[in-house]
Amino acid sequence: MLTVYNTLTRRKEAFVPLNPENVRMYVCGMTVYDYCHLGHARVLVVFDMMARWLRQHGHPLTYVRNITDIDDKIIARANENGESIGELTARFIAAMNEDADALGVLRPDVEPKATEYIPQMIAMIEDLIGKGKAYAAENGDVYYAVREFAAYGQLSGKSLDDLRAGERVEVDGHKRDPLDFVLWKAAKAGEPAWPSPWGNGRPGWHIECSAMGGDVFGASFDIHGGGADLQFPHHENEIAQSCGVYGGCGCHHDAGKPVESHVKYWLHNGFIRVDGEKMSKSLGNFFTIRDVLQQYDAEVVRFFILRAHYRSPLNYSDVHLDDAKNALTRLYNTLHNIPAADFDLNTQSNDYTKRFYAAMDDDFGTVEAVAVLFELANEANKQQSAELSGCLKALGGVLGLLQREAQAFLQGGAAADGLSNTAIEALIAERKQARADKNWAESDRIRDLLAAAGIVLRDGADGTTWTRN
Known part of the structure; x- marks a missing residue:
């Protein structure tokens, strides 16, 4: 039986679907304002692996991976580039799909975009206000009242008191409590906006996934996944929002204590690290997928990701990717x-x-x-x-x-001296002629030249074949 580590209960649990006829998995996808980096590649590959395994197990799976196509970074980048938000996001959605396809990532069954679900977000916010879980501030913003959700902090293990005393709490005079987070942002000059009961504006980030997941899957579903960095505050806030609307499903029990969540299993993949730090755009230590693919075969990158456990940190370096290349080559040599x-x-x-x-x-x-x-x-x-x-x-x-x-x-990849496949084949043809002429010195010279370029020759009854070392 499949067991999974549930971040919510901090233990491995037997995977028992809510509905065996329809296993539902939602994964937080990309915010599309730039090219995906290797950390994003890990999210794409890890949850693709999980989807493949669930289906191999015979589970009828619906896999949803969302796209955030409106937020502060997207607006800032579009303004910086002098292009529309639609042009920017369409370009990077296409780039994301190119990268995912190269890595052998199967497309999700549903790929909702945040801007397509504004009415559902507004309806959810209205529901939360009606239930006393949220409030509209004088500046036109709408906030979730964190103190109204007693179980807040259960996913991350943070207490409300610790959070209030922590440095991560943003000071905002329009909030009733420093912990409250924004559901709807009032319109600002030059930014896109949608009409709402609280005036023109746009959604906060956290409400997006609650609305999209709820619309596609309903009040509860089996698996919610994403990177470990989303555990707090994004997923913590998502639980608060969804439980505020739907109520806690109470499907988990940790030492006899019910745990509130609209999702049965929360799964998070570990970071990719560079020199001991998380790879991220904000730290400036990231490598885009397409940059890495200029140097390494995409299947080598996929193998590099999968040879580590999905919850463990994964250290990026050329040494580790070279090792992954050599290891995968050994497997392909067997098949060859x-x-x-x-x-x-x-x-x-x-x-x-x-x-x-x-x-x-x-x-x-x-x-x-x-x-x-x-x-x-x-x-x-x-x-x-x-x-x-x-x-x-x-x-x-x-x-x-x-x-x-x-x-x-x-035969794929790039040789150290840049020899193309055509050039290699031409040298092999020259060597063949030298052997026919019994010019063994020339034959050996060409073999040595190819060997120095990382090309391994195999002479057989059917002729000479070659591989890159």
Whole structure:
């Protein structure tokens, strides 16, 4: 049985869907004002992996990943560029999809945009005001009254008193309490605005996901995911808003104490770190996905992400990506040397598939699952077994790996001296002629030249094949 680590209860729990016929997963997606960085890649790949595994388990899944296409950063960047907000967000949504496609990330079933759900946000805010959970301030803003939700802080483990004394609380004279957060922002000159009962304005960030998740899935759903940085305040505020409208579902019990949440399981992936710090645009230590893909094959980047457990910190460096490249190359070498026989995971099983499934069922344990792949590759090479090679390819496919022609992967990427595939083939043809002329010195010179460029030649009865080292 699949178990998942629930951030809300701080323990692993058996995954039991609210409705076995319709498993529902909502993941906080990108704010589209710039190119996605490697931290965003981890969110994309990790929850794609989870969606794949849930479906492999036979769960009928609806996967929703939202897009934030209106916020302060988007407005500022559009003004800076001298373009409309629509032009800016459309450009970066397209770029995000290009990056996700390159990483082998399957498109979500539903991808709502915040600007498409303004009426639902307004209706939710009106409901919260009507229930005494929110209030309109004199300046036209609307705030959620945090003290009206006694369970506030349960997701992050923060108490109301600690939060009030903390430095993160923003001072705003229009709030009744420093902890209250904005649901609706009054219009400012030069900013986009929508009509509302409180005057023209636009939604706050936190209300977006409550409204979109509630509209698509209803009052409750199975999984809510996102990066660890969203745990507080975004997801904490989302629980307060949604429970304020729908009531707490009370579906969790921690030491006998009910926990209020509209979501049954909260899942958060760990940070990618650079020199011990979280990778982020605000810190200026980020690498965009497309920058990294200039140097590394996209499947290598996906493998780099998945060979670490999704909740663990992941340290970025060229050394770690080079190691991931070499490791993935070893798996592809097995598939290159031993053509894979068809292997159907729904009807065929062995010790490797059982251990792979057990690893993935333990909170999506990709570290152990990848270790099984290497054991399987070693045994396939030892036995020269097409069936085990097929099993390797099938299990890799569950993770979105090892589905290309092995030769295509092994010949991909950039050589150290910039040799193109065409140039390599031309040198191999020259070497072939030198061998035909029995000019062994020239043949050896070309082999050595290619070897220095990281090109490995294999001479066989059917001719010479090559791979990049």
